[in-house]
Amino acid sequence: MELTAAEQRMLDGEEGEGVRKAMELVVALGRIYGAQDLVPISSAHISGVSYKTIGDGGISYLEHVSKESKVRVPSTLNPSGMDSQRWREMGVEEGFARKQLHIIELYARMGVDTTCSCTPYLAGNLPRQGEHVAWAESSALSMVNSMVGARTNREGGPGALAAAIAGRTANYGLHLDENRAPTVIIDADIDGSLFQHSLLGQAVGSAIGNGIPYFRGIRPDWEEAKIMAAAMAASGAVAMFHVEGATPEAADQDLSGLETMHIGEAELTEAQDSLTGTEDIELIAFGCPHLSEREVREMAAFLEGKEKRSDVTVWFCTSRQVRDSMPREVAILERFGPVLADTCMVVTPVEGLFERSASDSAKACNYLPTLCSQKVRCDSFEKLMEVLL
Amino acid sequence: MILEGRAISPGRAEGEVLLIEEDFSFLGGVDPASGELRVGPGGNVRGRVLAFPRGKGSTVGSYTIFDLASRGLGPAAVINSSAETIVTTGAVISGIPLVDKVDISVLRSGDLAAVDGDAGTVELRGVGLREVVTGVVQRGTEVLIMRRSDEVSYFPGMWGGVSGRIEEGESPKQAAIRELEEETGLDAALLREGEPFLVRGGDTIWRVHPLLFSAEGEPRINWEHSEHRWIPPSALPEDSVPRLDEVLRRLGL
Structure with a gap:
């Protein structure tokens, strides 16, 4: 692989151990995929946040990296295992919460924006057309490749973090015209x-x-x-x-x-x-990916003046920005169920709370059975509202 | 001998090989508390040169490797046929050398291997390399196989092609023509050469160079063989020498 003189110095450790290790990972991943060189990136979006998915091994890795590294491009985080403020209400256990908050703190030490959302492009991290970025989170990276015309491969969590620290990623796959x-x-x-x-x-x-x-x-x-x-x-x-x-x-x-x-x-x-294995449900979860302002506004308009007539739980998952910016609409939704930020139904420990859940998101309905041991119903907002109202 | 591969994760380390023949996931594949393998041959990964075809499974596997390594339970090095993201990530963040594009079928658990993740090589200590040719003679739609006599040192009684060592200063083609003359007396024309490959036997690795010849008439076999047959390439006998099918495949037969 051809590195610039500056990149070679980074790889040789002249900018410190943290940068050296990040470069080693970026270069190693590039070698696997036959990259000829690296490209500078304008932003990163990092997965590997929920304690439920990364476990204690992930924590010890982040503790290590955060001692010696800072990100050098704007970087955002994927959803975490709980709402950082309302986790008790969600039924999340104290031990899980302590570890989850520690993980987010470790990312913060590295300079990562700890808005935990799968829609960072709606929350201040929006690349421009033609820019190279290093994004994890399969839905978000597909959105910026497709709707924006920015360029990213499907990065994994540590790969995206390394790219953020190195400020560059390996130039292969969707970074190249011919693969788009x-x-x-x-x-x-x-x-x-x-x-x-x-x-x-x-x-x-x-x-x-x-x-x-x-x-x-x-x-x-x-x-x-x-x-x-x-x-x-x-x-x-x-x-x-x-x-x-x-x-x-x-x-x-x-x-x-x-x-x-x-x-x-x-x-x-x-x-x-193919996604539906139950009619009877205990939880309805909206917001996979996180609800946008417009979706919150439309749901609030639909629900205003209506009454909940069922004991089925409803979650509305969104980003902290959206929740904080729309207090009136959020208050309407809250009469039906919590508006959760920082997290979603897939990465939080739903399995300890419910056995049968529903969503209008096919993505959520793919993962709820495997990651959260749920029986699932995949249906539209309107049909699921009939259960509730 | 030194196996040439591709450098993926930097650093150098050596240890005893632990070979897992299937694709492998550190998450679930290793007990994180002890480093004991839960799959394949069993044994402990700690300090070993872990060889397997390719990583698989959840991305959490990268963190599992880091967690093992940070508690001194990680492998010394990793060798893959084809590296992927999860194991590569785990190896790099843990400072474990990784080399891929190595034919792991020639490794044996217990081999002493030195892995160089900067040069992309694996040195097997106490294992020698022999360069050999296997010539296949084609006549019409059939190929010549000969049964090795009881006098030969390797694979007596088994069916093979025309084979022998490449002597100092010889090309594979020269060696094959020399062996062909000695073993069959046939006047044969070289049609094509196949990509060489490695075969392990005891403390030796043979690099086999396949060559295809065309010839007419019957062979005049010497002491090295006891009988011969012309067969379609698809009809190799069960008791053929190891990887004779691979020789035919590499010659496009």
């Missing part, structure tokens, strides 16, 4: 609702794995795109998509020779059925 071309055309025939975008993502991800779809027949807004991107990254490993007439790189693509796949009512029904 679509691999299949998706002719989508859906009604345009948020939930159908979620199921569309589920169907496409299952069908194409790690391909790059080029969509026709949809014009998703950011909310629709994020629930679709999340689903495609969970049911498959889609890290980028194009939408005809909408996403910034769609017009430059050569579509000749690509296969076209039709996704309509039958495929959506099949996707929903």
Whole structure:
């Protein structure tokens, strides 16, 4: 791999042990994937925050790194295992909470913005088109690749942190033009609702794995795109998509020779059925990915003046920014269930609290059975509200 | 001998090889309290040169490696056929050398290996390398196999091609033509050479250079063989020398 003189000095330890180790990891990962060189990054988004997923091994790693390292580009964190303020109310145990707060403190020591969200692009970390970044969190990185035209691979937690410390990442995969071309055309025939975008993502991800779809027949807004991107990254490993007439790189693509796949009512029904294993539920969780301001406003408008008539628990998961900026709407939602920040239904220990849960997010419905031992119902906001009201 | 691979995680270390033949996840694959393997051959990873084809499983595996290493229970080095993100990340953050693109089928648990994560090499102490040729003679759609006599040192009684050591200063082609003349007396023309590969036997690793010849007529076998047959390449006998199928595959047969 060709390194600049400055990069070689970093790798030789002239900027300290922390930088040397970060460079070693960036270079090692680049070698595996055949990178020729490194690229400077403008931001990082780091996963590996929930104590539930990283465990004590993760803590000892972060304790070690945080002694000798600082991030050199703006960096944000993925959701943690609990709401940092309202964890008691969530039923999270004291021991878990202590370790979780310690993890966040370790990231803070390295200069990472500890807003814990899977939608950092809605919370102040929005790259510009053409910028190279190092992002973990499969839904968020797909959003900035696709909707923004920034460039990132699917980074893992330590890889994204190392890139943030080194200020660069290995130049391969989606950093290169030739790997951003679509691999299949998706002719989508859906009604345009948020939930159908979620199921569309589920169907496409299952069908194409790690391909790059080029969509026709949809014009998703950011909310629709994020629930679709999340689903495609969970049911498959889609890290980028194009939408005809909408996403910034769609017009430059050569579509000749690509296969076209039709996704309509039958495929959506099949996707929903494949995710649903129970009708009867104890928890309804919205906000995978985290609810945007607009979603909170629309949910509040729908629920205003209504009464909850069921003992089913509801969680609304969002970022701290959104929760803090909309007190009136949050107060309306709070009459139905807690508006949780910093966390979500997948990374918090749901398994100790519930056995059957529901979400409109296909991503959540992919992970709730495996990561949280839940029986799941995947359904639209409107249908799930019928359970509640 | 020295196996050439690809440098992934820097540093140098040596230890006894512990070979796991399946893809491996540190999360679940090792008891984090003791370093004992829960899969494959068993044994403890501590201080060993751990060899396995490829990492797999949850990304948490990277932290498991760090956790083991920080308590002195980690492997001394890792050798992979093909490195992936999770084990690479764990090795680098833990300061454990990792070399990949090594043919781990020639390693044996208990070998003493020195892994150089900067140069991308693995030195096997006490293991010698022999360069050998295996020539395959093709006649129409059939190939020549010969049964090795009881007089030969390696694989007596088994079916093989034309084989022998490459002498000092010889090319594989020269060696094969010399052996072909000695063992069969056939006047054969070289069609193509295949990519060489390694085979382990005892304290020796053979680098086998496959070569394909065409010839007419019948061989005149010497003391090294007891009989011969012409067979379709798909019909190798059970009692063939190790990896003869690989020789044919590398010759496109």
